[in-house]
Amino acid sequence: MKPHKSLFTWSLLAAITAFAIAACGGDLDPANAPTQIVVAPTATQSADSPEPTHTPVVSPTNPLPLPTYPDGVLEVYGGNGWLNSDPFTIAEQTADGKVVLVDFWTYTCVNCIRTFQFLKEWHAKYADNGLVILGVHTPEFEFEEDYNNVRDSLLREDIQWPIVQDNDYETWNSFGNRYWPAKYLIGIDGQLRYRHFGEGAYVEAEHAIRDALTEAGWDVSDIPIGTIDRSPRDPVANRITRELYGGYQRNYTQSGLYAGQEQYYIEPDSTREYLDDGNYTPQQWYLQGLWTNGPESIMHARSTDNLEDHIAFQFVGRSANVVVNPEGTEPYDVFVEIDGRPLKPEEAGMDIMFDDEGRSYFRVTEPRLYAFLETPEFGEHIVKLTSNSDDFAIFAFTFGINEGGI
Incomplete structure (x- = not known):
């Protein structure tokens, strides 16, 4: 869900609550409903829709062409603490010939947790071959702003790549991001090479990482590529509670x-x-x-x-x-x-x-x-x-x- 949503006034909501509660058995899909309208929940979310994220995603595929960003926009701004690393900038990494994969996440997000196994694999394969994974921890709940809570989550999940806290949403906003999880791959020219919102497309993402590393002069030809494109779903499941x-x-x-x-x-x-x-x-x-x-x-x-x-x-x-x-x-x-x-x-x-x-x-x-x-x-x-x-x-x-x- 979006981190910042305008709230209706309590008086207006109290007036419409009886109607809304009575209508809750309808078949409207909240992901396709008009904005700024309170809608009735669906019975379940379709399992054929894109991988669930905290915000409805129209399409999880990589939009083409990718936008071109002015110099300095795809950068770390602010920062409320760093873990697993001293502070650095994306520009410093790309100037050193590194490719940077920015991963927006928050530690209680189940969709983010499901991507960890793939991030760990990429970190193990490519950290010594030109890839820097930078986790930008942008909290959904207030308790997720706490440095100690984030640190404990890294220990629990065995996350070893650099993490910067983005409690004030400065980096989130500079990217124009709206989703957890979201991945942005930045080449040595500072421009976006690939992006993906939500889960899945892991083989596609790894191909993009390898292409960017090759363009940057790194030889990854001897490193085997992964074959799992998404977590295996129950073949019978056709819906899910939101x-x-x-x-x-x-x-x-x-x-x-x-x-x-x-x-x-x-x-x-x-x-x-x-x-x-x-x-x-x-x-x-x-x-x-x-x-x-x-x-x-x-x-x-x-x-x-x-x-x-x-x-x-x-x-x-x-x-x-x-x-x-x-x-x-x-x-x-x-x-x-x-x-x-x-x-x-x-x-x-x-x-x-x-x-x-x-x-x-x-x-x-x-x-x-x-x-x-x-x-x-x-x-x-x-x-x-x-x-x-x-x-x-x-x-x-x-x-x-x-x-x-x-």
């Missing part, structure tokens, strides 16, 4: 209305009691118990003893993840059910554990994406997450139809 956001900043936008209960839309930053009646509209989440609607997340608003409160949704796909930022300092557990029962081991995402009673849960220890569901086959289910902790804050749910999780 990304679901918790905070009101994104619920009141063109593609919003992620919350399925009218109480959510009455007033921002308000704590209210919710009743889950079990009647779920696809593409929305539902609450039971006491919750507070914040700008970036929906927050559990009380401590409980017996997992009385939950968040639930109808899920279509293979895998599910949640972005959680613990509001306090103490770890806490989030229990997961599918169709009214605990997960089976073969349905457990990589962060799931099981207690002595056979209940499935994950432990929240840091702000990040938690992979909690990975079903062995494509399907449609009701999923519930619940925690006794009043530190439980949900920023986003993301979903997948790839074989092998996440």
Whole structure:
């Protein structure tokens, strides 16, 4: 999704909420809807559409001809901290005969995480052969601005190429970028050689890297090229639940209305009691118990003893993840059910554990994406997450139809 979307006024939104909630069973595709109009969510996103990104992409293919940029535009501006490297400029690298692959990402973006294996392969192959990968970490959520959180994500994912923090969106804006992930390949003349938005096209991208390196005088002819062009998808999957956001900043936008209960839309930053009646509209989440609607997340608003409160949704796909930022300092557990029962081991995402009673849960220890569901086959289910902790804050749910999780 775009990082900066104009928000409608609360009074206007309150007036249209009843209509919008009632219309949520329609077949409109938010990616094709007119801009600046609140639309009803679709039942699911088509799996035949381009690889999902945080923003709808009309086409993931490389547009031709590529734009020509004035000198100095494709450059690092500002910078709120560097990791894995001392600060440098793109111009310094290209003047030294290097080709620069700029990768815009943010560490809780599931689409970005899916590209890491390919970035790691390119870094291993070409770092000593003229390629500099520069990760520009432009945060989607406020907690992603924290240097320590970004550093921890690099250690967790074993990312070794240079990273610059772009908390103020200065480099993002200089490129005119709108997507996570997005890749821009810059030749030694400082001009764009290739760009790609979203996942996939990995063989195409590697060919572009090799062509740019060859033009720059590097011999990569003996280096084998990769053969995987995209992550393998479930052959049966033809649709997928869209990304679901918790905070009101994104619920009141063109593609919003992620919350399925009218109480959510009455007033921002308000704590209210919710009743889950079990009647779920696809593409929305539902609450039971006491919750507070914040700008970036929906927050559990009380401590409980017996997992009385939950968040639930109808899920279509293979895998599910949640972005959680613990509001306090103490770890806490989030229990997961599918169709009214605990997960089976073969349905457990990589962060799931099981207690002595056979209940499935994950432990929240840091702000990040938690992979909690990975079903062995494509399907449609009701999923519930619940925690006794009043530190439980949900920023986003993301979903997948790839074989092998996440």
